[in-house]
Every structure is written in structure tokens, then in C-alpha cells.
Amino acid sequence: MSDRRARPRAGLTRERVVDAALAFVDKHGIAALSMRKLGAELGVEAMTLYHYVPNKEALFDALIDRLVSALAGIEPESGERGQQWLGRVARTYRGQLLAHPGVLPLAATRPAVSPDSLQVIETALRLLELPPARGLDMVNAVMTFVLGHTLAEAGRAPGAQSDVDSLGHLDADRFPLLAQALRDGARHDERFEFALEALLTGLFATDLRSEASE
Amino acid sequence: MSDRRARPRAGLTRERVVDAALAFVDKHGIAALSMRKLGAELGVEAMTLYHYVPNKEALFDALIDRLVSALAGIEPESGERGQQWLGRVARTYRGQLLAHPGVLPLAATRPAVSPDSLQVIETALRLLELPPARGLDMVNAVMTFVLGHTLAEAGRAPGAQSDVDSLGHLDADRFPLLAQALRDGARHDERFEFALEALLTGLFATDLRSEASE
DNA sequence: CCTCGATTCTTACGCTGTAAGAGACGAGGA
DNA sequence: TCCTCGTCTCTTACAGCGTAAGAATCGAGG
Numbered sequence: 001m002s003d004r005r006a007r008p009r010a011g012l013t014r015e016r017v018v019d020a021a022l023a024f025v026d027k028h029g030i031a032a033l034s035m036r037k038l039g040a041e042l043g044v045e046a047m048t049l050y051h052y053v054p055n056k057e058a059l060f061d062a063l064i065d066r067l068v069s070a071l072a073g074i075e076p077e078s079g080e081r082g083q084q085w086l087g088r089v090a091r092t093y094r095g096q097l098l099a100h101p102g103v104l105p106l107a108a109t110r111p112a113v114s115p116d117s118l119q120v121i122e123t124a125l126r127l128l129e130l131p132p133a134r135g136l137d138m139v140n141a142v143m144t145f146v147l148g149h150t151l152a153e154a155g156r157a158p159g160a161q162s163d164v165d166s167l168g169h170l171d172a173d174r175f176p177l178l179a180q181a182l183r184d185g186a187r188h189d190e191r192f193e194f195a196l197e198a199l200l201t202g203l204f205a206t207d208l209r210s211e212a213s214e
Numbered sequence: 215m216s217d218r219r220a221r222p223r224a225g226l227t228r229e230r231v232v233d234a235a236l237a238f239v240d241k242h243g244i245a246a247l248s249m250r251k252l253g254a255e256l257g258v259e260a261m262t263l264y265h266y267v268p269n270k271e272a273l274f275d276a277l278i279d280r281l282v283s284a285l286a287g288i289e290p291e292s293g294e295r296g297q298q299w300l301g302r303v304a305r306t307y308r309g310q311l312l313a314h315p316g317v318l319p320l321a322a323t324r325p326a327v328s329p330d331s332l333q334v335i336e337t338a339l340r341l342l343e344l345p346p347a348r349g350l351d352m353v354n355a356v357m358t359f360v361l362g363h364t365l366a367e368a369g370r371a372p373g374a375q376s377d378v379d380s381l382g383h384l385d386a387d388r389f390p391l392l393a394q395a396l397r398d399g400a401r402h403d404e405r406f407e408f409a410l411e412a413l414l415t416g417l418f419a420t421d422l423r424s425e426a427s428e
Numbered sequence: 429c430c431t432c433g434a435t436t437c438t439t440a441c442g443c444t445g446t447a448a449g450a451g452a453c454g455a456g457g458a
Numbered sequence: 459t460c461c462t463c464g465t466c467t468c469t470t471a472c473a474g475c476g477t478a479a480g481a482a483t484c485g486a487g488g
Contacts, residue, residue, distance in 0.1 A: 132395035148362025181346035195355035202416025
């Protein structure tokens with residue numbers, strides 16, 4: 001047999017299928033993704049895809065893995081402390097989610113237990129130099145915070161981009177402070193940075209206090 | 215006409231429909247909810263439900279509203295500062311989400327712009343006595359944190375309850391620290407309290423600092 | 429009693445995920 | 459050269475979905 005032992009007539013691959021799925025979701029949203037349409041995008045019938053993916057759920061998991069695997073490659077820079085590294089991971093995760101907002105509802109709904117995501121956690125625990133259970137709490141808090149925050153920002157239907165956009169018709173008499181807040185509101189990036197810094201600060205300050213008191 | 219002007223043959227009401235939907239989702243999960251099955255639960259054909267709910271999406275929104283409306287009734291206690299009040303709202307929200315975990319994927323995916331949720335934000339901005347835009351950032355950070363955290367805890371498929379459960383077969387050689395963390399891990403309530411306190415502390419400390427520097 | 433509006437049911441359409449099996453292809457051995 | 463076999467692809471089919479359109483039924487008010 002030759003080297004390329006898997007060369008079907010359409011040159012399909014599990015990787016190419018996932019690629020196409022991600023592109024499709026980026027363009028049309030997760031709700032529009034069906035096996036038939038994805039097959040059409042690849043010039044193939046729906047059932048053909050089942051040769052590369054056991055079912056649609058597995059395809060969803062593969063999409064999530066694409067985003068998370070980018071985090072596994074984040075190495076600690078020299079002299080960097082756990083807090084800085086965790087901040088960089090959080091920002092990268094957010095970047096990935098924003099680059100593929102269609103995957104956001106999936107990432108929020110399905111557990112991230114791929115080897116890559118476990119690797120990220122393991123690295124975090126090593127860098128933090130804290131009791132592992134406490135470090136896991138921190139990582140968990142940061143990752144879930146990023147997910148929740150990004151979800152509120154971009155995880156909506158493709159139409160309305162943000163809460164602010166969908167509230168242009170707000171009743172300023174009933175909610176005067178909210179109306180003003182939306183007028184003066186910061187950009188999403190700034191709001192994320194503000195909240196992330198607050199969380200990290202709080203996490204590490206809280207931990208220091210509990211260490212001192214024990 | 216008499217007082218009860220709407221008494222159909224099955225005694226149906228929009229409220230009763232939403233009740234049944236919530237009960238069904240609590241029991242079988244959101245994925246299992248279909249108009250036909252919900253109708254059967256109420257002794258009625260599927261199309262009958264469309265007399266009380268314009269479509270399935272509106273039914274979803276009604277489910278979310280059920281959870282959020284519990285927050286609108288949280289009054290500030292005498293002498294309570296914004297930080298304490300916000301903590302209580304967060305804990306109540308989490309309690310609601312945990313009581314109806316089937317609704318969690320909805321709450322995460324759909325924007326919360328019902329009057330009740332807007333009222334919660336407005337009250338928060340009044341109590342915080344900060345620039346409204348800054349206050350909104352705080353509320354946003356806390357609510358999205360609660361959502362993300364609870365999602366990671368209970369927003370999974372009905373089968374696997376938590377990350378810990380679904381990782382019982384973890385490879386302890388590749389991920390030694392993670393394995394130990396899971397062994398020593400705190401309960402979800404404690405982890406939530408730890409992270410919430412950290413976030414609130416960080417938020418208000420960060421805000422004090424930025425006020426002092428301006 | 430009769431009418432009318434509110435409520436419910438029937439039927440139908442196009443879509444979904446995917447089970448089952450038949451068909452086509454191309455590389456390896458005879 | 460041909461034949462075979464494993465890999466890949468397609469065809470067909472089924473049960474279920476949301477919901478549009480309209481017919482049927484009911485109970486209350488005139």
C-alpha cells in the first residue's frame with residue numbers, strides 16, 4: 001500500500017469535515033447546521049459524513065476542541081507568575097470564542113474534558129504553586145467567568161449583536177440609570193478587562209488572606 | 215359575561231402551559247421538550263398550545279422569565295450596602311438556576327431583557343451609588359459569572375452531574391495535580407462562595423482604586 | 429334557539445438525525 | 459490482466475420535529 005492509505009474519492013477527512021463545519025457555523029450560526037447542508041458544502045451526501053464522525057454530537061465536541069486546543073499551547077514566559085499566565089489564558093480563550101461565536105452556545109453547554117483542556121488545567125495547577133484543590137477552584141472560576149462574560153457579549157442570535165444593541169428602545173423613564181449606563185457604557189474589551197482584573201485580584205488576594213489565617 | 219371570561223374546555227392558560235413546560239424540562243431536560251409532548255402532558259394536541267404561545271422560542275423566553283422574576287423581588291435590607299445586596303442577588307440567581315437546571319442552557323444562550331431583569335439592574339445601579347456605566351459593568355460581571363459558574367456545575371446533560379463525576383477515570387499519570395485536586399476538591403457550594411467573594415472583593419477594590427486615582 | 433367568538437383538532441409540508449443496506453471505487457495479490 | 463476485498467459513498471426509509479391553514483366544536487350572550 002502507498003503512503004496515503006486514506007484517499008477517498010472526494011478527498012474527505014475527519015479534519016476537513018470539522019473544518020467545513022466550523023466555517024459553516026461561523027457563517028450561518030449553529031442552528032443552521034445540518035448534516036445535509038454540511039454534506040452539500042463538501043459535495044457529498046449527508047450519510048457520507050457518518051464515515052468520519054459517529055454522530056452530530058461528536059461533531060459538536062470536535063468544534064469545541066478546536067477552540068480549546070489553542071489554549072494548550074500557551075507556555076509560561078520566563079519569570080511569569082501564575083496570575084499573569086492565567087490572565088493570558090483567559091484572554092486567549094476569549095479571543096477564540098469571539099473568533100467563532102457560533103460555537104459559544106456549544107462551549108457553554110457541553111463539558112470541556114478533552115485532553116487539551118485537561119492539559120491547560122494541569123499546567124495552571126503547576127504554575128500556581130497552591131494546594132491543587134484551591135488552584136482548581138481558581139482556574140474554574142476564571143474559565144467559567146470568561147465563558148459567561150463572552151456569552152453575554154456575543155453568544156446571542158446572529159441578529160442582535162449585544163445587549164446594548166437590542167435595548168436601543170429602552171424605556172428611559174422606568175430605567176433611568178440603566179439608560180444612562182448604556183449611553184456611557186464602555187466597550188466590551190474594556191468591560192472584560194475590568195472584570196477580569198477584578199476577579200484575578202480578588203482571587204489571589206482572597207487566597208493570600210486565607211493562607212495567612214491558617 | 216361572567217368573571218371567568220376565558221374558560222376553555224381544557225381550562226388551559228398561558229401560565230398553565232408555561233408551568234407544564236417548566237415541569238417537563240425539570241423532569242426530562244430541555245432537549246426532550248417538544249410541542250407535541252407538552253400538549254400530551256396537558257391532554258391537548260400540539261397546535262392548541264399555539265393559542266397561548268406564539269412559538270417555541272417564546273415558550274423558552276417564558277421559562278427564563280420564570281427564573282429571573284424571582285430576583286426582581288429582592289429588596290435591599292436596611293443598612294445593606296450594594297456589595298451585600300449584589301451577593302444576595304447572585305446567590306438567589308444561582309439557587310433558581312440549580313432548582314431548574316434544564317433551563318440553564320436557555321438562560322446562557324438567550325439574552326435576558328425582560329422587564330424583570332431590567333428592574334434588577336436598575337435597582338442595582340441605584341444601590342451601588344457609582345457612575346452607572348461602572349455599576350453596570352459590575353452587575354454584568356457578577357451575573358455572567360454566576361451563569362458561567364452554575365453552567366459548569368449543573369448545565370450538563372442529565373446523565374453526568376459534574377465534571378468530577380465524568381472524570382472518575384482520569385489519567386493520574388498525565389495529570390497528577392488535577393487528579394489530586396479532584397480528590398481534595400471542595401463541594402460546589404464552597405467553590406461558588408469562594409469565587410463569588412473573590413469577584414465581589416476584586417470588583418469593589420478595583421473600583422475604589424480607580425476612583426482614588428482619578 | 430341561534431349566533432358568534434374563543435378554543436381545539438385535523439391535515440399537511442418541509443425539515444431533521446440517522447439506521448440499513450446496496451453500490452462503486454481503487455489498490456493488492458494471483 | 460483480472461479478481462477480490464476493504465474503504466468510501468449513495469439510496470432509501472423512518473420517526474420525529476415546528477408550525478401554516480383551515481375545519482370543527484364548544485359555551486355564553488342576545
